[in-house]
Amino acid sequence: MRYYFRISKDICFKSFSLISALLTFGILALGLWLIVLKGFSAVSFDFISSSMSQGGLSGGILYQIIGTFILIFTVLLIVSPLSVGIALLRSFYLKNDKSRKIFTTFLYVINGIPSIIFGIFGFFLFVKFFGWGKSWLTGGILLSMMILPTVSLSLSEGISRIPKDYIESAKSLGLSSSAVIFSVVLPQSFSSFISGLLLGLARAAGETAPLLFTATIFSGADIPGGIKESPILSLPYHIFTLAQESYQPQALENAWGSVFVLILIVVFFSALALPFRLKSHEEANV
Amino acid sequence: MELKVKNLSVLSGKEQIVKNISFSLNENEIVALVGPSGAGKSTILRSLNRLADKESGLKVEGEVLYDGKNIFTSYSLNELRRKIGLVFQKPCVFPGSIYKNVLFGIRHHKSLKKSEADDLVESMLKKSHLWREVKDRIYKSANILSLGQKQRLAFARTLATDPDILLLDEPTSSLDPYSTHEIEQVLLELKQNKSILLVTHLLQQGKRISDRVLFISSSNGPGEIVEEGTVSEIFDNPKNNETKIYFQNS
Numbered sequence: 001m002r003y004y005f006r007i008s009k010d011i012c013f014k015s016f017s018l019i020s021a022l023l024t025f026g027i028l029a030l031g032l033w034l035i036v037l038k039g040f041s042a043v044s045f046d047f048i049s050s051s052m053s054q055g056g057l058s059g060g061i062l063y064q065i066i067g068t069f070i071l072i073f074t075v076l077l078i079v080s081p082l083s084v085g086i087a088l089l090r091s092f093y094l095k096n097d098k099s100r101k102i103f104t105t106f107l108y109v110i111n112g113i114p115s116i117i118f119g120i121f122g123f124f125l126f127v128k129f130f131g132w133g134k135s136w137l138t139g140g141i142l143l144s145m146m147i148l149p150t151v152s153l154s155l156s157e158g159i160s161r162i163p164k165d166y167i168e169s170a171k172s173l174g175l176s177s178s179a180v181i182f183s184v185v186l187p188q189s190f191s192s193f194i195s196g197l198l199l200g201l202a203r204a205a206g207e208t209a210p211l212l213f214t215a216t217i218f219s220g221a222d223i224p225g226g227i228k229e230s231p232i233l234s235l236p237y238h239i240f241t242l243a244q245e246s247y248q249p250q251a252l253e254n255a256w257g258s259v260f261v262l263i264l265i266v267v268f269f270s271a272l273a274l275p276f277r278l279k280s281h282e283e284a285n286v
Numbered sequence: 287m288e289l290k291v292k293n294l295s296v297l298s299g300k301e302q303i304v305k306n307i308s309f310s311l312n313e314n315e316i317v318a319l320v321g322p323s324g325a326g327k328s329t330i331l332r333s334l335n336r337l338a339d340k341e342s343g344l345k346v347e348g349e350v351l352y353d354g355k356n357i358f359t360s361y362s363l364n365e366l367r368r369k370i371g372l373v374f375q376k377p378c379v380f381p382g383s384i385y386k387n388v389l390f391g392i393r394h395h396k397s398l399k400k401s402e403a404d405d406l407v408e409s410m411l412k413k414s415h416l417w418r419e420v421k422d423r424i425y426k427s428a429n430i431l432s433l434g435q436k437q438r439l440a441f442a443r444t445l446a447t448d449p450d451i452l453l454l455d456e457p458t459s460s461l462d463p464y465s466t467h468e469i470e471q472v473l474l475e476l477k478q479n480k481s482i483l484l485v486t487h488l489l490q491q492g493k494r495i496s497d498r499v500l501f502i503s504s505s506n507g508p509g510e511i512v513e514e515g516t517v518s519e520i521f522d523n524p525k526n527n528e529t530k531i532y533f534q535n536s
Contacts, residue, residue, distance in 0.1 A: 169378040172335055173391030173447055174367035187381065
């Protein structure tokens with residue numbers, strides 16, 4: 001009796017796991033299929049290489065793509081050094097477990113803050129208080145703040161997977177702490193850093209809320225020439241605006257095309273992160 | 287160079303791990319530190335290289351004199367660790383080539399010309415009895431070496447920093463007899479111009495290569511050296527009861 005109960009319990013759990021996975025992947029696959037179906041036909045060389053006209057009803061999304069990449073590279077430049085600093089602080093300079101736990105919880109809390117809150121914060125601090133108006137730099141800073149915990153935690157996990165022997169062996173040879181960090185810790189956790197960074201960038205590329213009133217406009221901008229009053233066009237905001245005009249078939253078609261391009265960018269960064277993620281898992285299993 | 291340890295005690299919080307450890311390590315000798323697991327042998331080695339107090343957060347009391355000067359007050363960490371090298375039980379190989387591994391420590395202490403680096407790598411690998419086996423692949427990954435070869439590479443890397451004193455934490459415990467023999471030969475050759483403190487569980491190894499033996503026991507609490515003497519005194523005619531029992535059961 002107990003045997004049959006155990007077997008049926010196993011089957012139940014297995015079925016539940018399988019259904020959960022199928023449901024998740026099914027919804028994702030359905031979404032992707034819809035985007036490819038609707039978006040692929042709207043994308044052409046002209047679409048990605050020309051600027052928008054007639055309020056998005058015709059023309060392309062060249063400056064929206066450029067704007068999105070400006071944001072991504074700004075985030076890359078801000079997040080890379082800061083996340084290394086935060087991860088090293090968490091892993092090496094916070095000496096006791098309690099302070100490390102508090103710090104980690106703090107990072108998770110930041111990670112969980114809704115993106116619109118970052119938008120409001122950025123609006124009052126940068127747009128109003130600093131008087132920058134809408135600026136690409138504000139957008140970059142806000143997106144960086146959003147993904148900083150993800151990248152820092154990914155790097156921290158990579159650092160915590162480095163065998164203690166490596167660090168002690170290096171120290172026993174007389175290497176200073178900074179030499180150990182540069183010769184052992186950072187090279188050994190590089191894969192975790194890159195995978196976290198790329199996943200973070202993929203998330204940043206698709207964010208709309210923090211940019212709404214801080215960095216992007218719908219039309220009338222190209223490549224920014226300064227910081228103050230230098231808004232950019234971006235794909236998420238472009239899609240957001242066109243979707244509101246979905247009663248116009250041409251606007252809707254362009255929105256689907258933009259979604260397709262944005263998904264390609266996100267998938268590109270996620271796919272780029274995959275080998276690094278696999279490598280960091282391999283290193284952890286050495 | 288001589289190393290003198292006087293009343294060394296190591297504490298983790300309020301708990302003593304070892305207490306009142308005193309011994310000296312003279313020039314050109316191998317001293318074996320033997321005793322049961324958990325007696326604090328590795329802790330003593332890590333204290334002498336200052337890994338115990340600086341990296342593991344343990345409290346170290348007492349005095350350790352290297353070249354007549356206290357290691358806790360008179361040397362920078364980098365200088366001390368360069369002069370008192372430590373080889374661990376489990377060989378650690380850094381990512382990169384054999385060549386890079388040998389130079390891993392020394393290149394942080396001084397810059398070397400290519401020819402100097404080449405000569406140093408060859409000479410250290412020869413001293414570690416590894417040159418013959420790897421001379422055709424020193425620019426290849428060190429990860430493909432066997433465990434015994436990795437341990438000899440760890441020796442070469444430590445020797446490249448030119449330490450006067452070598453602290454060895456069971457360097458052959460996971461190696462096959464051939465690799466163990468190779469490493470023992472290395473140690474006997476190194477003894478000509480270095481002092482070596484060897485922690486070992488292999489009593490025969492202690493007999494074969496050491497000049498003096500320290501027996502540490504923790505049966506009454508923290509680890510203490512309960513007997514010290516020459517190889518024949520300790521192995522053939524131990525006076526302390528705990529030493530006798532340990533050797534009888536080993």
